[in-house]
Amino acid sequence: MQLDQLCMQLxxxxxxxxxxxxxxxxxxxAVITHHGRIVAIEAHQKAGTSHAEVLALLSAYENISGxxxxxxxxxxxxxxxxxxRLPSHFFRYCTIYVTLEPCNHRGKTPSCAxxxxxxxxxxxxxxxxxxxxxxxxxxxxxxxxGVVVETGVxxxxxQHLIEPFLIxxxxxxxxxxxxxxxxxxxxxxxxxxxxxxxxxxxxREACDRMVIGGNTVRVDRPTxxxxxxxxxxxxxxxxxxxxxxxxxxxxxxxxxxxxxxxxDLEYLCKPSFVLVEGGEGxxxxxxxxxxxxxxxxxxxxxxxxxxxxxxxxxxxxxxxTKGIDMMIWSKAKNE
Amino acid sequence: MQLDQLCMQLxxxxxxxxxxxxxxxxxxxAVITHHGRIVAIEAHQKAGTSHAEVLALLSAYENISGxxxxxxxxxxxxxxxxxxRLPSHFFRYCTIYVTLEPCNHRGKTPSCAxxxxxxxxxxxxxxxxxxxxxxxxxxxxxxxxGVVVETGVxxxxxQHLIEPFLIxxxxxxxxxxxxxxxxxxxxxxxxxxxxxxxxxxxxREACDRMVIGGNTVRVDRPTxxxxxxxxxxxxxxxxxxxxxxxxxxxxxxxxxxxxxxxxDLEYLCKPSFVLVEGGEGxxxxxxxxxxxxxxxxxxxxxxxxxxxxxxxxxxxxxxxTKGIDMMIWSKAKNE
Numbered sequence: 001m002q003l004d005q006l007c008m009q010l011x012x013x014x015x016x017x018x019x020x021x022x023x024x025x026x027x028x029x030a031v032i033t034h035h036g037r038i039v040a041i042e043a044h045q046k047a048g049t050s051h052a053e054v055l056a057l058l059s060a061y062e063n064i065s066g067x068x069x070x071x072x073x074x075x076x077x078x079x080x081x082x083x084x085r086l087p088s089h090f091f092r093y094c095t096i097y098v099t100l101e102p103c104n105h106r107g108k109t110p111s112c113a114x115x116x117x118x119x120x121x122x123x124x125x126x127x128x129x130x131x132x133x134x135x136x137x138x139x140x141x142x143x144x145x146g147v148v149v150e151t152g153v154x155x156x157x158x159q160h161l162i163e164p165f166l167i168x169x170x171x172x173x174x175x176x177x178x179x180x181x182x183x184x185x186x187x188x189x190x191x192x193x194x195x196x197x198x199x200x201x202x203x204r205e206a207c208d209r210m211v212i213g214g215n216t217v218r219v220d221r222p223t224x225x226x227x228x229x230x231x232x233x234x235x236x237x238x239x240x241x242x243x244x245x246x247x248x249x250x251x252x253x254x255x256x257x258x259x260x261x262x263x264d265l266e267y268l269c270k271p272s273f274v275l276v277e278g279g280e281g282x283x284x285x286x287x288x289x290x291x292x293x294x295x296x297x298x299x300x301x302x303x304x305x306x307x308x309x310x311x312x313x314x315x316x317x318x319x320x321t322k323g324i325d326m327m328i329w330s331k332a333k334n335e
Numbered sequence: 336m337q338l339d340q341l342c343m344q345l346x347x348x349x350x351x352x353x354x355x356x357x358x359x360x361x362x363x364x365a366v367i368t369h370h371g372r373i374v375a376i377e378a379h380q381k382a383g384t385s386h387a388e389v390l391a392l393l394s395a396y397e398n399i400s401g402x403x404x405x406x407x408x409x410x411x412x413x414x415x416x417x418x419x420r421l422p423s424h425f426f427r428y429c430t431i432y433v434t435l436e437p438c439n440h441r442g443k444t445p446s447c448a449x450x451x452x453x454x455x456x457x458x459x460x461x462x463x464x465x466x467x468x469x470x471x472x473x474x475x476x477x478x479x480x481g482v483v484v485e486t487g488v489x490x491x492x493x494q495h496l497i498e499p500f501l502i503x504x505x506x507x508x509x510x511x512x513x514x515x516x517x518x519x520x521x522x523x524x525x526x527x528x529x530x531x532x533x534x535x536x537x538x539r540e541a542c543d544r545m546v547i548g549g550n551t552v553r554v555d556r557p558t559x560x561x562x563x564x565x566x567x568x569x570x571x572x573x574x575x576x577x578x579x580x581x582x583x584x585x586x587x588x589x590x591x592x593x594x595x596x597x598x599d600l601e602y603l604c605k606p607s608f609v610l611v612e613g614g615e616g617x618x619x620x621x622x623x624x625x626x627x628x629x630x631x632x633x634x635x636x637x638x639x640x641x642x643x644x645x646x647x648x649x650x651x652x653x654x655x656t657k658g659i660d661m662m663i664w665s666k667a668k669n670e
Contacts, residue, residue, distance in 0.1 A: 333634070
């Protein structure tokens, strides 16, 4: 039983709960121990709000002091100000585990490395050094301020976490989303639990563009909005050779959205997050372009004949649950 | 962040790693904290060897003292003797989380409740009270000896863990094992990783009887032994209407095994653990009789046409990994 390994695994698992929802930020998780006792397990949830370390420090404060904080914990500036006003050495018996090097630049939120260099926890354990030059330097800053920093615990697993982030620095990160039964059937009406559908809507809200096949649009006449989460509906590209769409199909009527039609994939060159939904046709069309697959797997065996025939080796990255469903993150195996 | 909830979840997850391999014992996990710091995560691994609490106490001892124990930790009698010779109150700052009430009877191993009532940890947290009258009373014994006991933390999840155990008290517990791609294809040669195959062989070793379809025997000419684990090959029932099998098929040549042939299901009335392997035919034949399904899901999409068409609602119980594969435990949803 290695406490460092356990805590980092808990931080990684927590970060996966918000994978891609933090776009354009990376998914990051943090765990804090106080005298070896786990007092916080948190993750960054949404760009522009408090980072994982900050949320974990607030939880740790509540847990150690027994006091509830009285402000919006997702307001990074307020959170930093609050933490900096605590008695000095409040976190002196704490170890902070974080899946990615604490940021060293002031972006939408103040720098976490700067915060930690003042709070001076006993130890900071980092899984993965920040690969973006402009952001790195956090570990150096901590060490200069006298904080003990260790790196490399569960590094490979932490690398998977930030792979989308690295890709969307250079070009579009493409996620193919598929809802299926446990035996790979994709027909028969809504397959997923309400919790899975909510998650799909949150992904739609986070992405820059949704791509969907022309056949699905003609047959299903979908809306493709984010009504379950109340967010802005994504721009849509209908992947098709010919524009023969009835403009009364609901997706065209959703306000504030652009709809483009065609089979040009030029937009994939642009750094962005692209969400693809569809069946066998779209799986084949985007076979080379898809970075990750997300399966919402329903606890059901089905005799429905709609499935997809495609040969592709994958690697499982992570699995979790959404309501009664499983959510399985996979990537194309291209090694 | 509730430490009790977290520790019990870790105990439950650990127990799942040995689910059914402990037959005829239940799957049980245990976690120990020392001053709130997690110092042991263990599970019962095999009937006749040390229980989860005992393995966890040994790990906790090693972690707290920094000393390695010098005997076989799976020898329950040695482990109990060793623990009872430790300085009194060695575990006084420890909380012990266990998924099932510590046993109160002396079976193949000494009673855990008796051991804990002497060791006197600070607190024992139990997820699920022992439902077998002859085994229960452990909590009462602990309380009488002055140990604080709490119950009910993650009780429902802990109930799932022992469901097979409750079933095989009365009749056969039937596990249907299926190896498939991520899109439900079951053809195309060995689908599973070495680690999954090893696990299958361990299940074969643990079960009382393996049932397989006549067609599989005729076409695949399997051996169905436990060569990867070196254990005794299970007795086999070939489920078929007519005995027209070539006795040169390897499974008939495995020593120390009984092979029966027919479609009588009388043996399911007997308290036991029955492992069924097969495809669509067997899924249908055992649709009413199957308690749980275990899917070994390979990270691969396949265009192979062999799949299975069956309508059945399931509930996911747990998922884990075996090498590159996922292992998904499900039960028939019969509510």
